[in-house]
Amino acid sequence: MNFSSITDRLFIVTWTDLSPYETNVLVYHGSGINLIIDTFLGPSKMKQMLRLLPEPSSNTPYIIVNTHYHFDHVWGNSAFLSSVRISTSLCYQMMKRYFEADKTANLTYWEPNNQICLPNCLITSTLTFPEAGIEVFPSPGHSEDSCSVFFRQEGVLAVGDNLERPIPYLESQDWQKYLETLDHYASIQADKLIAGHGIVTQTDIETSKQYIYAWQTHQTEKYDAEPYKNIHRQNKLHLSAHGDGVVGHTCPTTPSPWAE
Numbered sequence: 001m002n003f004s005s006i007t008d009r010l011f012i013v014t015w016t017d018l019s020p021y022e023t024n025v026l027v028y029h030g031s032g033i034n035l036i037i038d039t040f041l042g043p044s045k046m047k048q049m050l051r052l053l054p055e056p057s058s059n060t061p062y063i064i065v066n067t068h069y070h071f072d073h074v075w076g077n078s079a080f081l082s083s084v085r086i087s088t089s090l091c092y093q094m095m096k097r098y099f100e101a102d103k104t105a106n107l108t109y110w111e112p113n114n115q116i117c118l119p120n121c122l123i124t125s126t127l128t129f130p131e132a133g134i135e136v137f138p139s140p141g142h143s144e145d146s147c148s149v150f151f152r153q154e155g156v157l158a159v160g161d162n163l164e165r166p167i168p169y170l171e172s173q174d175w176q177k178y179l180e181t182l183d184h185y186a187s188i189q190a191d192k193l194i195a196g197h198g199i200v201t202q203t204d205i206e207t208s209k210q211y212i213y214a215w216q217t218h219q220t221e222k223y224d225a226e227p228y229k230n231i232h233r234q235n236k237l238h239l240s241a242h243g244d245g246v247v248g249h250t251c252p253t254t255p256s257p258w259a260e
């Protein structure tokens with residue numbers, strides 16, 4: 001794990017436990033509000049992270065945001081049992097529904113004595129912290145339950161797994177909603193984008209739009225070639241196996257096609 005400062009209030013903490021994927025947790029230390037976006041694999045990781053980070057200027061309890069229900073973004077929630085934990089309503093439902101299946105499928109990452117810790121503050125539209133200039137908003141895409149966070153004063157947009165290089169993993173087939181989310185990202189014109197995994201920039205919004213549009217128009221042949229083919233193959237398998245419904249898909253834990 002290592003951390004770096006994006007601004008004097010925002011820190012990005014990066015983990016390599018799911019190697020070759022890097023997983024990012026974003027921490028905000030503001031005046032009167034402290035916030036953590038996603039909680040990675042477990043409470044001990046979160047406690048280790050907090051020991052490493054600078055002390056927040058106010059001792060307000062951390063508010064947690066879960067960008068979506070996948071295990072590598074929520075299993076550390078139990079480090080924050082007394083916190084407000086924000087997600088979309090759908091994320092709450094999906095965490096509950098798929099918790100046991102996700103645990104069984106990813107048991108190597110489950111910390112002994114960990115427990116399920118659900119979001120307790122559910123959004124269906126934008127939630128704003130006006131003084132801090134922070135907006136949490138639903139952003140269906142990679143999964144239907146996704147939400148994103150815009151730090152207006154910092155110019156930083158946290159997109160969860162909706163953007164990933166070279167193309168995102170897909171579990172929802174609501175292409176229209178995904179495209180709307182990506183258009184919304186573009187309209188925000190954030191100075192910096194922070195993804196759940198790896199590094200992304202504004203160009204990844206357009207790359208992702210092209211990929212989703214290819215699915216929408218049944219013209220995905222280009223993605224059978226490098227550097228896309230491995231993720232695209234997984235997306236095809238996954239979406240054909242699960243049809244149109246919401247499914248208990250997990251985030252990438254298979255070897256990275258582009259790291260070969």
Ligand SMILES: [Zn+2]
Pocket residue numbers: 070072073161196197251252
């Ligand atoms: Zn993920």
